[in-house]
Amino acid sequence: MNKIYENREMMKSNFHLKKDIETDQSKKMPQPPLQKPFDENAERIKLPEFGEEIILDNSLLNCLKKRRSHRKFKDESLSLEELSFLLWSTQGIDEIRGDNYASIRPVPSAGARHPFETYLLINKVDGLNMGIYRYLPLTHELLFLFNEEEMVDKVEKITFRQKFVATAPVLFIWSCIPYRGEWRYSIASHKAMLLDAGHICQNLYLASEAIGCGTCAIAAYNQEEADALVEIDGQEEFVVYMSPVGKIEQ
Ligand SMILES: Cc1cc2nc3c(=O)[nH]c(=O)nc-3n(C[C@H](O)[C@H](O)[C@H](O)COP(=O)(O)O)c2cc1C
Numbered sequence: 001m002n003k004i005y006e007n008r009e010m011m012k013s014n015f016h017l018k019k020d021i022e023t024d025q026s027k028k029m030p031q032p033p034l035q036k037p038f039d040e041n042a043e044r045i046k047l048p049e050f051g052e053e054i055i056l057d058n059s060l061l062n063c064l065k066k067r068r069s070h071r072k073f074k075d076e077s078l079s080l081e082e083l084s085f086l087l088w089s090t091q092g093i094d095e096i097r098g099d100n101y102a103s104i105r106p107v108p109s110a111g112a113r114h115p116f117e118t119y120l121l122i123n124k125v126d127g128l129n130m131g132i133y134r135y136l137p138l139t140h141e142l143l144f145l146f147n148e149e150e151m152v153d154k155v156e157k158i159t160f161r162q163k164f165v166a167t168a169p170v171l172f173i174w175s176c177i178p179y180r181g182e183w184r185y186s187i188a189s190h191k192a193m194l195l196d197a198g199h200i201c202q203n204l205y206l207a208s209e210a211i212g213c214g215t216c217a218i219a220a221y222n223q224e225e226a227d228a229l230v231e232i233d234g235q236e237e238f239v240v241y242m243s244p245v246g247k248i249e250q
Pocket residue numbers: 067068069070071162216217218219220221
């Protein structure tokens with residue numbers, strides 16, 4: 001082995017492997033729900049169907065070629081149809097298999113476990129008040145969670161002063177619920193989960209390009225503060241990725 005690697009004690013190929021693990025699925029433990037439960041009495045907003053009229057560029061080749069990270073957005077709101085399209089592209093559900101056994105979505109996920117939830121900081125979307133929302137993929141709805149004074153300042157601080165992240169019309173914040181994957185794959189699910197997060201964000205990049213928007217993957221944020229922002233415990237659920245979206249110059 002090359003000398004420069006001599007004392008390296010970081011990631012190795014066996015970091016996620018442990019032999020002879022009996023998974024909770026094999027022990028016939030109940031499967032965790034496909035979507036995090038919520039208060040049925042809370043305010044929910046049905047997302048509209050989106051039509052072809054929101055698509056400015058229907059060419060996959062163009063969208064792939066144009067895809068770049070964008071950090072400058074126009075001072076323009078997104079329509080609810082555009083947000084509906086972006087949410088479907090990233091985490092929407094097209095099919096349920098078995099007795100709520102698996103959900104099939106525009107993004108792939110190891111074993112169709114889809115161990116993520118989507119939170120949104122809404123700054124500028126037609127018809128929506130500012131605030132933090134959660135996407136409910138099973139019914140294609142938004143769940144209003146709360147709004148707070150000085151939310152933008154708070155998010156700017158959480159993302160280490162990346163102002164464009166906090167002020168974008170919409171900020172996607174994805175959390176991971178590890179047990180959804182662990183139930184089937186135990187410790188081997190962790191690698192797959194983080195690969196899966198990449199698919200979601202890449203779909204957001206391409207879907208954004210198709211509707212005249214831009215985005216930028218964000219992994220630089222304060223973990224504890226990001227978890228606290230969307231009121232999750234950092235144990236059973238924690239933030240893994242963010243991505244702000246806004247209209248861009250064409
Ligand atoms: C996992 C990941 C984390 C990233 N985190 C940040 C970030 O916190 N802030 C930022 O401005 N860009 C971030 N980026 C964007 C990269 O800087 C960008 O993809 C890279 O410079 C290449 O540019 P391109 O996306 O335009 O091709 C991140 C990208 C990835 C894939």
